[in-house]
Amino acid sequence: MSDARAELAAAGAKLAALGLSPGSSGNLSVREGDRMLITPTGADLGDLDPAALAELSLDGEHLGGPRPSKEFPLHGAFYRRDPATTAVVHLHSRHASAVSCLQPWSERSAIPPLTPYFVMRVGQAPLVPYAAPGDPAQAGALAALDFEFRAALLQNHGPITAGTSLAAAVDAAVEIEEVAALLLGLGQHRPRLLEPAEIHELTAKYGTPWDA
Known part of the structure; x- marks a missing residue:
């Protein structure tokens, strides 16, 4: 059995x-060359069987294992966008899902630069317009965005993150949930956001995308 x-x-x-x-809820995948391993449809992420994962091509052809999560087109879109991406995490975490129901902060990031950790670990995260779960058109909309990002909020749905490692994608998903909880907790209060120079210092050091 592979380490992946x-x-x-x-x-x-x-x-x-x-x-x-x-x-x-939720689905995870890892990339191995020209294929991906992805959690099965209806899987409980807390009780995954490593031997019972779906195997797909990056274009979504089912190569083996059980029926994959219906969200596999979104995973494939991230892998095709950036060859360095080796893992994708999609969750329905409560606070990030709530923020996905709000108007985005900007065209390129649904969430503002509220904390250094969000900028360091996630970077800008656009809001992808609503589509029914599993609709390939949403993956097409994500793929068509012409700026760099490694995470997004799916409108009225939840967060999705990508990383050059599974640990990085998981960390980004956790960080999105944390910053979303802070944002909602602030309510109507107007927060201090990071200044452009502060953002640039972080993105230059950690290599995360931000031109929102």
């Missing part, structure tokens, strides 16, 4: 333990 399968199961257990994957 075990890592995917461990990541699912971690996210479930943090309360970020209620019920059978």
Whole structure:
């Protein structure tokens, strides 16, 4: 059994333990060359069987294993956008999902630069217009965005993150949930946001995208 399968199961257990994957919601994938391993449809992320993952081509052809999550087109869109991407995490975490129901802060980021950790670990995260779960058109809309990003909010749905490692994608998903909780907790209060020079210092050091 490959290390990637075990890592995917461990990541699912971690996210479930943090309360970020209620019920059978959410899906994870890792890229191995020209294919991806993705969680099955209806899977409980807290109880994944490493031997029972779906195997797909990057274009979505089912190569083996159980029926994949219906959200596989979104995963493929991230992999095709950037060859350096090796993992994708999609959750229905409560606070980030709530923020996905609000008007975006800007065209390129639904969430403002509220904390240095959001800028460092996530970077700008656009709001992708609503589509029914599994609709390939939403993956097309994500793929068509002509600026750099490694995370997004799916409108009225939830967050999705990509990373050059599974750990990075998981960390970004956790950070989006944290900053979303802070944003909602501020309510009608007008927060101090990071200044452009402060953002530039962080993005230059950590390599995250931000031109929002």
